[in-house]
Amino acid sequence: MLRIDWIVLIGTLLFIVLYGTWKSRQQRSVGDYFKGGSTANWWTIGLSVMATQASAITFLSTPGQAFHDGMGFVQFYFGLPIAMVIICLVFLPIYHRLKVFTAYEYLESRFDQKTRTLTAILFLIQRGLACGITIFAPSIILSAVLGWNLFYLNIIIGVLVIIYTVSGGTKAVSVTQRQQMAVIFIGMLIAFLLILNYLPLDITFVKALEIAGANGKMDILDFSFDFDNRYTFWSGIIGGTFLALSYFGTDQSQVQRYLSGKSLKQSQMGLIMNGILKVPMQFFILLVGVMVFVFYQFNSSPLHFNPSAVNAVENSVYAEEYSALEIEKQGLDEQLIEAQLSYGKAVDESEKQEYAVLVSELNQAEQGLRDQAVALIKKANPNAETNDKDYVFIHFILNNLPRGLIGLLLAVILSAAMSSTASELNALGSTTTIDLYRRNRPGKREKHYVAVSRAFTLMWGVIAIIVASSAHLFDNLIQLVNIIGSIFYGNVLGIFLLAFFIRYVKSRAVFIAAIITQIIIIYFWYIDLMPYLWLNLVGSAIVIGIALLLQVILGNKDPELPETAS
């Protein structure tokens, strides 16, 4: 990295942090601190919701996903607009009428304090760990490709986020997310235009799409009912709605974003903005990845994009075999570039077809070499990360973008990491303060609660840094965090679905059902009954089923509950 890249990177990040801290410097009440004084307009909410979901991994991993597997991943987001409409119709009016600070606060007014506390604690465990991984995941990739110190990188990202999140609360989070989203959009657009510019002169955008299509990268929709294929139209519409409903409707890191709206209408419009822009945004990020694929049809690409994995095999007894594969790939690259140039120039349809077949064969041969390389890496180090999709886009950035723009694109990645982390810390702080501390110690002055809120946000920031810094000590911590999420998430969503849609079920039934469900789900995970992602759906179904059954057995014996919670 050149000095200009460092200036752009540090300048962008510092400006965002200082601007956010300065713009949100006066926080007098808990309402100011956790709802930003309820002054956010719809587009601030919309951007904030999008920035929270789009972590650094979105910008590192998604283009790599498209590079390897094409555009099909966009189907994963098809359920999101449906979930936005359901939340606007059902969830948001209730949250708004009760003037809650957290999603879990609503559960006290619908059920009881026990249920509220239980769901709040489940959220804190899951999100507290996930927050550390939000920092760690980009750090491990950037440290591998740039040689930066992993420990210091974790601390730098964490401390930058802590500075403005602790001092300015929700307002600082949303103000900085506006700047971060601007940096992200500008950076990704410039990257996209540059890739097109780097293609040979006679390869237009339409021809680039043809090349991508000829190599199976434009298979956007899959209407099959194939359960082995993770991304189909149906899994996107059904599973996507379910997942988006749980994430946007019950996860405080998202709920807090739209609770800061100045009115119900503004909050609803913010979510609608997300529903309108999310699918095109993901499509665009995937298209960037597909264009990187087309770029590498005319330029040599590495046999494997993960430098740590390559390093492992190069320092093993398999180094010579790997080197032979690399030489073989270079030969294939030269043939491929020649064939692609001929394909681009071909006018006659039969000639085009001929070259398309040749290109497809060469790409398949390259894929064969990549598979052999992965097998060698696995032999050299069985624990090495052989899925290199997270490294494709960053490799392209570092090796091809002009000076200054490398700094900007790194700022995109770190901005994305910071925006997600800030929302998570903000939500962890608000849940700890509102659902646990203030609920059990009411009647203190606002100043006291603001100070406590800051202390809890700081505490979660430190925990996140500790988790991020120790993550490399565990082989599969990211997977562990996902498993923990799946163990708790389904249960929490089931409780919320009962609260919103099944009014027959009362507090005692739901609390007992939640406890039983949690034990069952942990047991299912322990005996490895099913892939852990299914635990979400199963947990949700079990808690609803048991609660309904218990309610029938218990009858209508639950006491009536007050309308509002504290």
Added chain:
Amino acid sequence: MAQKPEKIVWKFSYTLVLTLNAVYIYLFYLLMQNFA
């Protein structure tokens, strides 16, 4: 006092978001027909 069920109010923006996303999917279909 028990909670009153919320009145469901359908808005034009909900129709808009669902229609636009249906249009996106149709455009993806056309794109796929042309290039896949």
